[in-house]
Amino acid sequence: MAKQIFYEDIEEGAEIPALTKHITRRQLVMWAGASGDYYELHYDKDFAQSTGVPDVLVHGRLKAALLGQLITDWIGEEGRLTKLSCSYRGMDLPGEDLLCKGKVTKKYVKDGEHYIECEVWTQNPKGERTTPGTATIVLPSRGR
Amino acid sequence: MVSVDELRGMIGKEAKVEVTQIEKGMIKKAAEAIGDPNPLWQDEKRARKTKYGGIIAPPGLLITAMMSGSRPEGSMPFQRLLAGGGEWEFLLPIRAGDVITSTTALADVYEREGKAGKMLFFIFETIHKNQLDEVVAKSRSTLINY
Numbered sequence: 049m050a051k052q053i054f055y056e057d058i059e060e061g062a063e064i065p066a067l068t069k070h071i072t073r074r075q076l077v078m079w080a081g082a083s084g085d086y087y088e089l090h091y092d093k094d095f096a097q098s099t100g101v102p103d104v105l106v107h108g109r110l111k112a113a114l115l116g117q118l119i120t121d122w123i124g125e126e127g128r129l130t131k132l133s134c135s136y137r138g139m140d141l142p143g144e145d146l147l148c149k150g151k152v153t154k155k156y157v158k159d160g161e162h163y164i165e166c167e168v169w170t171q172n173p174k175g176e177r178t179t180p181g182t183a184t185i186v187l188p189s190r191g192r
Numbered sequence: 193m194v195s196v197d198e199l200r201g202m203i204g205k206e207a208k209v210e211v212t213q214i215e216k217g218m219i220k221k222a223a224e225a226i227g228d229p230n231p232l233w234q235d236e237k238r239a240r241k242t243k244y245g246g247i248i249a250p251p252g253l254l255i256t257a258m259m260s261g262s263r264p265e266g267s268m269p270f271q272r273l274l275a276g277g278g279e280w281e282f283l284l285p286i287r288a289g290d291v292i293t294s295t296t297a298l299a300d301v302y303e304r305e306g307k308a309g310k311m312l313f314f315i316f317e318t319i320h321k322n323q324l325d326e327v328v329a330k331s332r333s334t335l336i337n338y
Binding site for chain 2: 081108132136
């Protein structure tokens with residue numbers, strides 16, 4: 049786990065260290081098992097193609113969970129992810145690199161808590177943002 | 193075909209209650225399913241030294257394994273269904289041993305004209321409570337029926 053970051057260390061506009069994932073078909077099946085989402089679109093290529101897509105697709109919620117990991121890898125044990133939201137905008141296929149990225153958009157103190165807001169997204173090899181979203185984080189402060 | 197007004201009549205009605213028994217194995221499986229090796233989710237000895245005093249569930253457990261978007265039976269008029277997005281609020285840590293009751297209700301429904309004709313957007317909201325009746329999380333999901 050990365051070393052602890054503090055509210056004071058983070059500037060607006062700062063980039064979150066990117067997380068690179070290489071999603072395999074096996075991982076889609078593992079995620080289907082863990083989630084109980086057995087929709088064939090995500091592991092049966094014939095079925096997927098019959099719906100007009102080129103191959104099985106990476107689950108939207110799997111990508112959302114990866115954005116969760118992007119944040120928890122970054123904020124350390126003392127940080128807290130309080131909110132995550134994203135849209136499943138574009139299709140991602142297994143076998144491709146999926147980049148999880150983010151950027152700090154705002155920092156503020158409210159009710160004694162030190163908040164960081166970020167935009168987060170997954171990015172396909174063409175550089176398109178396939179799962180754009182936002183995350184709200186509480187970080188520890190050096191001040192106490 | 194069911195009208196948008198009829199569908200709107202279902203807003204706020206509790207569609208589904210799901211009870212999830214949180215277990216270490218389930219947390220491990222959810223972490224492995226996304227390839228997340230963080231010791232906070234898996235290494236009891238290491239996690240005990242943190243402010244949590246033991247293993248907690250990653251945010252991804254809620255996203256992966258817990259109900260947020262059940263559909264009321266028979267209420268979707270079109271054949272195709274697409275997940276549009278999700279939103280999760282994490283209020284309290286979830287731990288192994290917790291029993292989480294997730295109550296999902298339709299929060300909104302509206303119609304949009306898309307390339308493929310009419311599209312219906314269903315927004316479901318889920319409140320997740322633990323065995324102490326504390327709200328541990330809230331989630332919203334958008335399903336597109338077209």
